[in-house]
Amino acid sequence: MESIHIYHTNDLHSHLKRWPRIHHFLTGQRTSHAMQGEEFFLFDIGDFIDRWHPLSEGTAGQGNIELLNQSLYDAVTIGNNEGINFPFEALDHLYDDANFEVLAANLYKKTKRHPEWLKPYKIYQTKQGTRLGVIGVTAHFQLLYELLGWELTEPIAELKKWIPLIKEKSDVIIVLSHLGLNHDEQIAAECPEVDVILGGHTHHNLPDGKLVGHTLLAGAGKHGKFVGHVTLSVDVNKTLQSKEAQLYDVLALPVLPDEKTISKELFRKGKKLLKQEIVTLKQPLEHDPYQETELSRILCSALREWCEADCAFINAGLLLGSLSGKVTKFDLLTICPHPINPCKIMLTGRELKELLLETEDETWPNRLVTGLGFRGTVMGASIYDRLIFKDSCIYINEIQLDLAQNYTIALPDMFTFGHFFTNVLSNKKKDYFLPEFLRDILSWKLKNRA
Numbered sequence: 001m002e003s004i005h006i007y008h009t010n011d012l013h014s015h016l017k018r019w020p021r022i023h024h025f026l027t028g029q030r031t032s033h034a035m036q037g038e039e040f041f042l043f044d045i046g047d048f049i050d051r052w053h054p055l056s057e058g059t060a061g062q063g064n065i066e067l068l069n070q071s072l073y074d075a076v077t078i079g080n081n082e083g084i085n086f087p088f089e090a091l092d093h094l095y096d097d098a099n100f101e102v103l104a105a106n107l108y109k110k111t112k113r114h115p116e117w118l119k120p121y122k123i124y125q126t127k128q129g130t131r132l133g134v135i136g137v138t139a140h141f142q143l144l145y146e147l148l149g150w151e152l153t154e155p156i157a158e159l160k161k162w163i164p165l166i167k168e169k170s171d172v173i174i175v176l177s178h179l180g181l182n183h184d185e186q187i188a189a190e191c192p193e194v195d196v197i198l199g200g201h202t203h204h205n206l207p208d209g210k211l212v213g214h215t216l217l218a219g220a221g222k223h224g225k226f227v228g229h230v231t232l233s234v235d236v237n238k239t240l241q242s243k244e245a246q247l248y249d250v251l252a253l254p255v256l257p258d259e260k261t262i263s264k265e266l267f268r269k270g271k272k273l274l275k276q277e278i279v280t281l282k283q284p285l286e287h288d289p290y291q292e293t294e295l296s297r298i299l300c301s302a303l304r305e306w307c308e309a310d311c312a313f314i315n316a317g318l319l320l321g322s323l324s325g326k327v328t329k330f331d332l333l334t335i336c337p338h339p340i341n342p343c344k345i346m347l348t349g350r351e352l353k354e355l356l357l358e359t360e361d362e363t364w365p366n367r368l369v370t371g372l373g374f375r376g377t378v379m380g381a382s383i384y385d386r387l388i389f390k391d392s393c394i395y396i397n398e399i400q401l402d403l404a405q406n407y408t409i410a411l412p413d414m415f416t417f418g419h420f421f422t423n424v425l426s427n428k429k430k431d432y433f434l435p436e437f438l439r440d441i442l443s444w445k446l447k448n449r450a
Contacts, residue, residue, distance in 0.1 A: 001241065002128045003038045004232040005029070006174070010045035010200030011222040013081065014053035014064065016266050018224035018250050020259040023071050025227060025248065030072065039126045044068065045200035046079025046138060046178035051437075052337035052375050054270025054330060061086065061094050063270065068100060075101040075122060077136030077176040079201060083107065084141055085339040087435040088149040092117070103136030103176055106158040108151040120162055123169050130234050133170030135162055138178045139201050147434045155179055156187060159194075167193050171238040174198065181219065188212035195240055196230055209245025218245040225250055274330035279446045284324035287335065289317045289380035290365055299336075299438065300385040302445030307344040307410035307433060311352075311387045311396050313359060314412055317369065317380030318438060327446065336439035337375040343413040344431040347424070349403040353394055355424045356387065372414040412438060 007026060012019070026042060033040040048064055049056050055063040061082070068076065086094060095102050095117045105120035114120060121135035137155035145152040159175065166173055173194050177184050180202035187197055189212060196216045199206075205221035209230070220228035226247040233242040256262075285295035296316045304312030321335040347355065358364075359382040367379040386397045394401040401407075415421070416430050 001236075002126065002130060002234045004041070004126060004130065004132070004172075004234060005033050005038055006041045006043065006196070006198070006230040006232065008043045008045060008198045008218065008220060008228040008230070009048070009224070010178070010198070010220050010228075011047045011079070011203050012044075012224045013047055013050035013222065014056045015050075015223040016053060016055065016067075017260075017263045019067060019266075020256055020262040021250055021253050022224055022227060023067070024256055025250070025253050026071050029229075039130075041124065041132070042071065042073045043134070043176055043198060044073055044076040045176050045198050046077050047081040047200060048076065048079070049085075050081050051085055051339055052333070053267070054274055054333060055266045056270070057329075057333050058270035058273030060090050062097065063266070065095060065098050069098065073100040074124065075103050075134060075136070075176070077104050077178050078102065078107070078138050079178045080139050080141055081339065083138055083150075083152075084144040084148060084434070085437075091148075091150075103134060104138050105135055105162055106137050106140070106153040106155045107145070108153065110149065110151055112151070120158075121166055123166075128234075130172065130238050131170040132172050132174060133166035134174045134176065135159065135166060136176040136178075139180070144432060144434065147432055156183065156190065159187060159191060163191055163193055171234065172196070172232060172240055177201075180204075181217070184217050184219075185212050188215035188217060191215075196232070196243060198228065198230070205247060206245060207247050209243075216243045216245055220247055271330050274328060274333060276329050278327045278329060278332060278443050279449075280326050281324055281446075285322060287319050287322040289319070289376075289378055291381055292316065292383050295319060295323065296381075296383045297385070298445055298449070299442050300383045302441045303342055303410045303412075303438070304385045306436070306441045306444070307342050307408075307431070309344050309408040309410035311407065312385040312410040313356070313387070314383050315359075315379045315381070316365075316383050317376045317378045318374075318412065319380075320376055329443075332439045332443055336437075336442060338373050338412075338414075338438060339375075340373040340438050341413045341436065342410060342433040342438070342441060343416055344408050344410050344433070345416070345425065345428050346406055346408050347428065349401045349405050349407060351424050352396075352407050352409060353401060353403065355409070355421055356384075356389075356394060358421050358424075360389070369414075372417045374414055 199219040203222035204219040210217040220226040
């Protein structure tokens, strides 16, 4: 009986404080299995990179690729943080120095061909001749990929196209799925040929895996809290006899004497790369998540101007700090670390009123927000540009709101992905502005004010 050990990480999101310990653990496990004559494979399931971290921002993700190289990953798939948070050219060259395969079957260039740095699948062969067919798929943010110049196909349909070919060439089929647990369960139900799904995107952790039919699902949570391990047992006829999943709690692993120094150095390296000056402020711009400040007004007006909208709305919780004196790229990253893009939507006056009244709810500022690109904590106060509430009326650019007229409003794109508003934004055409993040818009505005 042959033992094949597959280790996997997912959704690290550049939380590199734990990375030295993870790297040390993976290196040790690789050595241990080699000494026992057992096979070792290592995969990442996407969102390894997140541009909130100075190393990721300062190196355009290249620093993260270097970390994956050092840990000798066999292959990765891309997550939405790699796929839609970099401009086209940056993603197209992100993996130039990668020593591993990038597998994502549903990502294409406009030429209908996969980019040169990517493969839909890869067949790995063990020393005893067992063939592992490994295919990757990434989350279906089709519109955003198209706006950046890529073409993205529906992932499960893409899987079904490739699986028959992979089945002919392999003994075991493994999917690297940055789709989320619900989609992984769907794959297991609709593609019984798949033996193992290593999952991510929804940050699910499955301590012992989950069997759906004959398919084993695995997931290792988020932010490097866990490392996943799937063990396959294959007989002499290359038939898979058993498969088991487990998770290692990274904080329970032995502490490295220099792990804090290593992670701090990664942060310092990125910070140094982001020292370029944006502007020098004559007066400080203070921050308060629960009150309107000049800084929050500047960001909101910048958003409206960038989108050329009639009005704009942001939540003050987007800003995580103040600015003063010499402002650098690092400073803007620190106070606005979100991978959130501008968005413009056309609404009738009636719909706009409904949306705005919801933002005035007394519970709004203290609402906790997670995911959707948001890297802060609370929603914070509602900030408006060219919008005034007065005497129970709403004014747009000093003219009273006409319920029958159409208006355009600019807002952070996270509000179009979550359920913040009761149906008012559903089925509305959204104009997303990519690849600029809110901090890029803030930088542009600050330069123009100087």
